[in-house]
Amino acid sequence: MTTTTSAFSAFALEPFPTITPGDDLATVITDVLTAQPTKLQDGDVIVVASKVVSIAEERFVELAEVVPGPAALELSARTGKPAEIVELILAESTEHFVAGDRGPIIARHHLGYQLTSAGIDRAGTNGAWLLPKDPDASARSLRDAITASCGATVAVVIADSDGRADRQGATVISIGAAGIAPLRATEHTEPEARTKRQEETLTDLVAAAGLILGQRGRGAPVAVLRGISYEASDAGVASMLHHAP
Structure with missing residues (x-):
């Protein structure tokens, strides 16, 4: 049985500089960490907003270059969505449906995630950001660099803001992970002496650091969670998807 977490703490990495295309995100994170009064400890989980990963990895698309079919x-x-954005959604996904009369468009990204608009994020009126090419690989790269720099054995979760088909508003889910098993199994014995086992999407629960990350740039893009109980693993979020990449 996996040990559950009874309490944890979280803090944002602030102030955090604006990330620009091609930046070494791991170096930026470690520089901000160095300036923090609280240092990393073994077992800490670093939650990173997918948007800054996409920016650093130069996943920008000029809408003027997109030809809608x-x-x-x-x-x-x-739906009223710009045709160029819709074309990107179709190009980045394997299937889709429209929730409600005019949206949102819920699409199954070719990486296997089911996301609003295939995870595409508008960049003003002229462009859009695609998801990282391989979020689990991005998480591993960040984890390795941060661990090497700071000397603490940590995990990294890449979190993405996402709407749901059944309700208004946005939540946060994990799309990449390294150093932390994406699923955890908990067990308890009922009064009838039956043992019930439940799998939980642990990295999605950890992505609740979205409370700190905020939405659409309103908040810090990186947070540290301390006190989370987890098993170390590089299986990645892809390993728990029903539809493999």
Whole structure:
């Protein structure tokens, strides 16, 4: 049985500089950590907003270079979304459906995630950010660099802001992880002496650091969680998806 967490603490890495395309995100994170009064400890989990990972990895697309096809034009007319954005959604996904009369568009990204708009984030009126090419690999790279620099054995979770098909508003889910098992199993014995076992998406629970990360740039893009009980693993978020990449 996996030990559950009875209490934990969390803090944002602030002030955090603006990330620009091509930046070494791991170095930026370690520089901010060095300036923090609280230092990393073994077992800490660093939660990173996917947006800054996408920016550092130069996942930008100019909308002027996107040519919408007939399917995108039809879906754009139905939902009111720009046809270029809809074309990107279709290009980045394997299937989709429209929740409600005019959206949102819920799409299964080719990496296996089911996300609003295939995880595409508008960048003003002229561009868009795609998800990191391989979020689990991005998480491993960040974990290795941060561990080497700071000397503490840590885990990294990449979190993405996402809407849900059944409700308004946005939540936060994990799309990449390193050093932490994405699932945990808990057991308890009921009065009838039956043992019930439940798997939980632990990295999604950890992504609740979105309380600190905020939405659409309103908050810090990196947070540290301390006191989380977890098993070390590099299986990654992809390992728990029903639809493999």
